[in-house]
Amino acid sequence: MAEAGPGLLAIRADAGPGIGAGHVMRCLALAQAWKRAGGRAVLVGRVDPPALAARLAREGLPVVAPPPGDADGAAAFSQARGEAAGEPGAHWGVLDGYAFGPDVQAAARRDGPLLVLDDLAAGRVHADAVLNQNFHAPSLRYDADPGAALLLGPAYALLREDFLRRPRPARHFPGRARTVLVTMGGADPDNATAALLAALSAVGDPALDVAVVAGPANRHAVTLARALADAPFPGRLLRDPPDLSGLMAAADLVVTAGGSTCLELCFCGAPMAVAVLAANQAPGTAALTGAGAAVSLGPAGALDVAATAAILDGLLGDAGQRRRLSETAARLVDGRGGDRLAAALCERAGTRLRLLPARAADAETLLAWRNDPQTVAVSHTDRPVAPDEHRRWLAASLKNPDRRLYLAEEGGVPAGTVRLDRDGDGWLLSWTVAPGFRGRGLGKAMVRLAADALSGPVRAEVKAGNAASARIAACAGLRLDHERDGVRYYVRPSKEDATP
Numbered sequence: 335m336a337e338a339g340p341g342l343l344a345i346r347a348d349a350g351p352g353i354g355a356g357h358v359m360r361c362l363a364l365a366q367a368w369k370r371a372g373g374r375a376v377l378v379g380r381v382d383p384p385a386l387a388a389r390l391a392r393e394g395l396p397v398v399a400p401p402p403g404d405a406d407g408a409a410a411f412s413q414a415r416g417e418a419a420g421e422p423g424a425h426w427g428v429l430d431g432y433a434f435g436p437d438v439q440a441a442a443r444r445d446g447p448l449l450v451l452d453d454l455a456a457g458r459v460h461a462d463a464v465l466n467q468n469f470h471a472p473s474l475r476y477d478a479d480p481g482a483a484l485l486l487g488p489a490y491a492l493l494r495e496d497f498l499r500r501p502r503p504a505r506h507f508p509g510r511a512r513t514v515l516v517t518m519g520g521a522d523p524d525n526a527t528a529a530l531l532a533a534l535s536a537v538g539d540p541a542l543d544v545a546v547v548a549g550p551a552n553r554h555a556v557t558l559a560r561a562l563a564d565a566p567f568p569g570r571l572l573r574d575p576p577d578l579s580g581l582m583a584a585a586d587l588v589v590t591a592g593g594s595t596c597l598e599l600c601f602c603g604a605p606m607a608v609a610v611l612a613a614n615q616a617p618g619t620a621a622l623t624g625a626g627a628a629v630s631l632g633p634a635g636a637l638d639v640a641a642t643a644a645i646l647d648g649l650l651g652d653a654g655q656r657r658r659l660s661e662t663a664a665r666l667v668d669g670r671g672g673d674r675l676a677a678a679l680c681e682r683a684g685t686r687l688r689l690l691p692a693r694a695a696d697a698e699t700l701l702a703w704r705n706d707p708q709t710v711a712v713s714h715t716d717r718p719v720a721p722d723e724h725r726r727w728l729a730a731s732l733k734n735p736d737r738r739l740y741l742a743e744e745g746g747v748p749a750g751t752v753r754l755d756r757d758g759d760g761w762l763l764s765w766t767v768a769p770g771f772r773g774r775g776l777g778k779a780m781v782r783l784a785a786d787a788l789s790g791p792v793r794a795e796v797k798a799g800n801a802a803s804a805r806i807a808a809c810a811g812l813r814l815d816h817e818r819d820g821v822r823y824y825v826r827p828s829k830e831d832a833t834p
Contacts, residue, residue: 338683340373340676341423344414345395346407346442347430350382351551355520357430358390360451360467360594363492364428365395367672371680373423378411385574386520386550393494406433408441415445424683429461436460440691443479447683452476453614460691463682465675467491467597469666470621480689480740480752480787483682491597491671496579498669503583505603505660507653511586513543514650515604517578518591518611518634520549526611526634528554529642530589531561531569536643537650542567545581550574587649587656591634592619600627603664605656607649609634627663687779689740689752696741697728699748703766712800714821742780749776752784760791760828765806777802778809785810785826792826 343365347357358381365375377397381387387397400410411427418425427442430451434442439460442448450461455474463483464476471486478484514534518527527546534544544567548555555573562569575581582588582602590599592608592615599606600622608623609631610616616633623630629649631642649655692700703709705718719727731737736756742749749771755762763785767777785792794812796803798820812824 338424338680339422340368340371340680341421341425342415342418343368343373343375343426343428344411344418345375345377345428345430346379346411346434347377347428348379348381348407348433349386349520349551350380351521351523351553353431353521354523355386355549355551356594357451358386358395359494359520360492361428361430362390362393362395363494363672364675366393366495367492367676368679369394370673371676373676376414378407378414380407383550389550389574393496406438408438411442412445424680426679426683440693443688443690447679447688449679453618462685462688463679465490467594467671468618468621469596469625470617473621478787479691480784481685481687482787483678485675485678488597488600488667489671490675491601491667491669492594492675493598493601493667493669493672494579496577497598497601500579500583502664503602505657507657507660508586509651509653510541511605511650511653511656512541513545513584513586515545515547515581515585515588516590517547517581517588517595518549518609519593519595521551522549522554522591522611524611524635525554525557526591526609526637527552528557528561529634529637529639530609530631531558531565533637533639533642533646534567534589535561535565536639537647538566539647539650540566542650544569545572545585546570547572547575547578547581587646589631589646591615592622596622596628597667600663600667601669603660605649605659606663607631607646609637622666625662625666627659627666629659686745687749687776687783688743689780689783690743692728692732692739692741692751694728694732696748697725699741700724700728700751703751703768706769708769708772709766712797712803714795714797740784742776744771744776750780752780754784754788757791757793760793761788763792763794763807763810763812765803772802777806781806781810785812789829791828794824796822796824798822 345361347361349355349358377395400407426447428449436458447462449463451465455476459478461482465485467490559571582604588604588606591611606628608619608628610633622628701724731739738754740752750767753764794807807824812826815823815825
């Protein structure tokens with residue numbers, strides 16, 4: 335597969351007090367990796383506070399705010415991507431945010447290759463590539479479009495250049511830890527930081543030197559400053575510090591949230607205690623602590639001050655445990671994840687064949703292919719279909735959770751269709767190749783692409799005498815099972831059941 339040089343990386347993500355800054359900050363790391371490879375990047379989104387948008391621009395990711403009338407930012411995102419039309423290079427769109435569900439993803443794929451950053455694997459994902467950099471990601475099963483590249487785990491961890499420019503620290507592990515860093519993300523809307531400060535205060539160690547980071551969207555600075563003033567140890571409140579990587583490198587212990595910050599801390603080899611701020615952080619935190627790279631403090635909303643103080647006091651006084659945490663964490667993240675991701679996207683951009691979810695707007699194209707005389711001759715319903723009948727069928731198909739209908743594009747040109755119908759624990763596969771693309775191997779390629787994405791049993795029903803479809807079925811790994819009433823039934827067992 336030919337590899338294309340990096341072109342435009344157009345990113346759609348938002349930041350603010352309600353959603354934090356994690357999405358845009360990891361997209362900044364992605365943009366920086368893309369630029370190192372020779373491309374350019376832009377972020378389309380609403381970023382609050384303005385100082386954060388200014389920081390993104392300074393560090394290599396200019397921000398374009400959608401106009402007020404563009405509520406979901408889709409128009410501005412599409413416009414930004416369109417500016418690269420006709421330019422050479424690999425051009426990708428990126429969606430990072432829980433508001434960008436399957437419908438948004440499917441529409442965005444129409445503008446070109448799409449990368450979706452996901453943390454949950456909780457439903458359908460329409461994408462050409464999916465990135466989940468979390469520690470538990472390799473164990474997840476994704477329901478993604480055929481052909482989507484799954485880039486999973488901390489091997490693809492996105493680290494900003496302020497981390498990569500600094501050599502990994504040579505760590506020391508004093509018998510009693512003194513320097514403590516508390517950082518709970520860009521917003522910390524529920525002020526978990528205050529509860530953790532209370533636990534540190536309950537440890538009662540006046541020799542501690544505590545630095546508390548309030549992220550760019552954190553609105554609790556006054557409360558945190560008051561808590562630090564009342565603490566039994568000297569402390570500093572730092573608003574969005576420019577050298578967070580240096581603070582991580584210098585800390586004997588870091589108390590943090592279970593988000594992307596843990597990837598940065600692993601790279602720094604920082605001993606860490608992790609509190610879970612939201613349900614989506616729980617699986618990654620469990621994987622991290624299970625690997626022996628962190629100590630869990632449990633859900634921040636249910637934090638018990640005395641119990642948390644006991645855990646922290648134990649860590650502060652156990653140099654051996656902190657060393658083990660540090661060494662294990664450092665092995666998990668090597669700092670080359672962004673470069674791996676950029677290389678993978680450039681390679682994927684050379685793929686000319688894509689399967690895109692069909693839309694109501696494709697009705698005319700699909701009907702023309704369906705009523706082509708050669709298609710009619712090999713169809714189980716060997717008659718042309720009326721336009722109204724076809725529109726009703728398409729509308730019902732798009733609503734049917736047990737049917738998946740894809741439009742195949744080769745080099746951006748519609749070239750065929752593949753349909754998957756749930757069949758017990760497997761799938762029934764059917765397809766049509768556009769008249770102008772027959773005889774070029776496209777049918778084999780698009781059906782194999784669809785079949786390869788399915789783990790369960792796959793069936794196909796081909797009219798006897800339809801040699802072209804028989805060859806396509808065989809190429810997709812299906813074998814003739816039996817013939818009845820002029821129809822040949824092809825099957826491929828579940829991949830888990832297939833023998834080598």
